[in-house]
Amino acid sequence: MTKASARNMFIGSTIVVSAxxxxxxxxxxQSYPVRTHPENITAQVEWGKKVWEKHACIDCHTLFGEGAYYAPELGNVITRRGEDYVRTVLETDAIQGWGTTRKMPKFDLSKQDIDSxxxxxxxxxxVDTNNWPPNKEG
Amino acid sequence: MNYKYESQRVAYPFFIAAMLLFAGQIIFGLIIGAQYIWPDLLFPAIPFNIARMIHINLLVVWLIFGFMGSAYYLLPEECEGEIYSVKLALLQFWLFLIGGATAIVGYLFRWHDGREFLEQPTLIKVAIVIVVLMFIFNMIMTLIKGRKWTSISTVLLIGFLGLAVFYLFAFFKPANMVVDKYYWWFVVHLWVEGVWELIMAALLSFLLLKLTGIDREVAEKWLYVIVGLTFLTGIIGTGHHYYWIGTPAFWQTWGAYFSAFEMLPFAAMVAFSFKMVSKRTRSHPNRAAILWTVGASVLSFIGAGLWGFMHTLPQINYYTHGTQVTASHGHMAFFGAYAVIVLAMASYAVPNLRKLRPTHQKAEILAFWTMCVSMMFITLSLTGAGIVQVYLQRVLGMPYMETQSHMVLFYGLRLIFGATFAIGLGIYLYDFFFPCKGGECRSDA
Known part of the structure; x- marks a missing residue:
């Protein structure tokens, strides 16, 4: 192989795989309308995402397995714990933080933040995650 | 050895900044490693999420400082002409340093965005884009004004252009988290498993040319083979991140078939570096630089190639996704590929910039082995933690927090090897900043 042919293979394969x-x-x-139910992304859900980002939750928790591995997966937390438990955690956190062997900082969460x-x-x-995680523990 | 073009000296502050930020990265790495064992450490002043974003942002910033410094050193020799504007390079250096430092200090005061690795506030993101565009402008003008336009320069330029273009996806924040995650990977994956590999391969080729005296035609042919394999496997290989995040199931097929071959460019880099070093026509006095160069290809093959392949197939990734297995791969891949190639360039370029002859390199070689062996054991410790986690949490269905209590042994081991890594870095930095202490030191000037 010459340098020119190696270069041409680089250019050619890049074009093909990019296409x-x-x-x-x-x-x-095209799959998102079915898989992610965008019609359910209300203003509240949007605000919830902003709260999630404001406190950099992803740098301790995972969401669909992505993030830091210091705290539990939250993509399926409603299935695992139920809405009431999640609310208790967030309301407790807003007053005094949460956790012992992993410490969740006390975040400035209003009632609106928690609901969102x-x-x-x-x-x-x-969201349809192709049946991940393998069990509800995340 | 000595630098050949006056403007190459502008690379020096970039390497200095890179090393200082590297030290900062490791300090924060030790903090979060310790917080896995002692959750009260520095809490609530510096909680885990803040320390972790600093650990990784410092990594990215020091690597980019290293890439830029490497480019400023390499370009004049490659294109046989001075850097277009040394003033612009210095301005761009200070802007990047101030921007980076502001971001890191800002994180400590909770001034941050909330997407993993892209926590830079929008203002800082804009500053980063401006700095990178200034750098690329300088690079292109240098190439145009230079006498030669080599393949190494071309690949390096494509790497930096890609770095700039794909970072633009960081500004796109859709309300749909699945779409958000999809394009987030256009920054993260297409950087580290795409265009950054071009920068790495270009630096590797330059180093092998300089250190072994091999034929340029041969080196540049290898370079195109390596970067061709990188894009061929890595671009659709993005799909290995799209198995379980709400994206369609067809990604399990595309992602698996292409990413399974992502170790090929790394294998080619190993073959390339060993072949060139064994066929060397000159015996270069800078043995440490040769060690780092070959080390980069070997360690990137282990970290990115082998540890990446280990969990890239969906049948395995279904169980390992989002566990310490990913963390183990991340550590070895980033260190082996990008940290070590920057250290290789620093090892080669900095003595030349100081007009020092590298005659006594025991400290640097000791630092190489201490850091590399420590990182191997950090990786193995996290792999052990990951295996325990996969079995207890994913197979047996044990709750996350309970699982973690069974992983403490491995977190402890990781912290111990983190400490030995820091000792290795300490030896390296002492040698870097005080090169003439303790050993002989001869100047060419």
Whole structure:
């Protein structure tokens, strides 16, 4: 193989795989109405996502397995613990923080923040994740 | 050895900044490693999430400082001409340092965004884009004004252009978390399993050319084979992140088939570096630089190639996704590929920039082995933790917190090897900043 042919293979394969990525990206978008129920993304769910980001929850927890591994998975937390338990955790946290062997800082969470976060978790809970996690423990 | 073009000296502050930020990264790494065992440590002043975002952001910033410094050192020699504007390079250096430092200090005061690795507030993100564009402008003008445009320069430029272009997806924050995650990977995956590998391969080729005296045609042919394999496998390989995040199931097929071959470019880098070093036509006095260079190809193959392959197939990833197995891979891959290649460039370029002849390198070689062996054991410790976690939590269905109590032994081991890594880094930095203490030191000037 010459340098020129190696270069041409680099250019050619990059064009082909980029085109495939583009097609698969479009096909992914076509699947979201069914898989993610965007009609359920209310203003409250949107606000919940903002609260999630404001406190950098992802740097301790995972969401669909992505994030830090210091605290439990939350994508399916509604299935695992139920809405009432999640509310108790968040309301307790807003007063004094949460946890002993892993410490969740006391976040400045208003009632609106807590309601929105729960709506966000409920929306996440209904996303089709190809049956992941393997069990409800996340 | 000596630098050949006056403007190469602008690389020096970039390497200095990289090393200082590297030290900061390791301090915060030790903090979060310790918080796994002692949750009260520094709590609530610096909770885990803040320390972790600093640990990783410092990594990214020091690596980019290292990439830029490497480029400023390499470009004049490659294109046989001075850097287009040294003033612009220095301005860009200070802007990046101030922006980076502001972001890190801001994190301590809870000024941050909330997407993993992209926690930089929007203002800082804009500053980063401006700095990178200034750098790329300088790079392109240097290449245009230079006498030669080599393949190494071309691949390096594509790498930096890709770094800039894909970072733009960081500004896209859709309300649908699944779409958010999809394009988040366009930054994260297409950086570290895409364009950054081009930067790495270009630096590796440059180092092998300089250190072994091999034929440029041969080196550049290898370079194109490596980067061709990188994009061929890595671009659709993005799909291995799309198995379980709400994206369609067809990604399990595409992601698996392509990402399974993502170790090929790393295997090619191993073959390339061993072949070139064994066929070397000159015996370069900078043995430490050769060690780091070959080390980068070997450790990236282990960390990115083998540890990546270990959990890239959906049948396995179904159980390992989001566990310490991922953390083990992340540590070895980032260190082996990107940290070590920057250290290799620093090891080669900095003595030249100081007009020092590298005659006495025992400290640096000791630092190499201490850091690399420590990182191997950090990786093995986290792999052990991951296996326990997968079995208890994913197979037996034990709750997360209960599972964690069975992993403390491995977290302890990881912290111990984190400490030995820090000792290795201490030896390295002492040698880096005080090169003439303790050993002989001869100047060419």
């Amino acid at each position: 495939i990525l583009l097609v698969l990206t479009i096909k992914s978008h 976060l729960i709506e966000f978790f409920k929306w996440m809970n209904n």
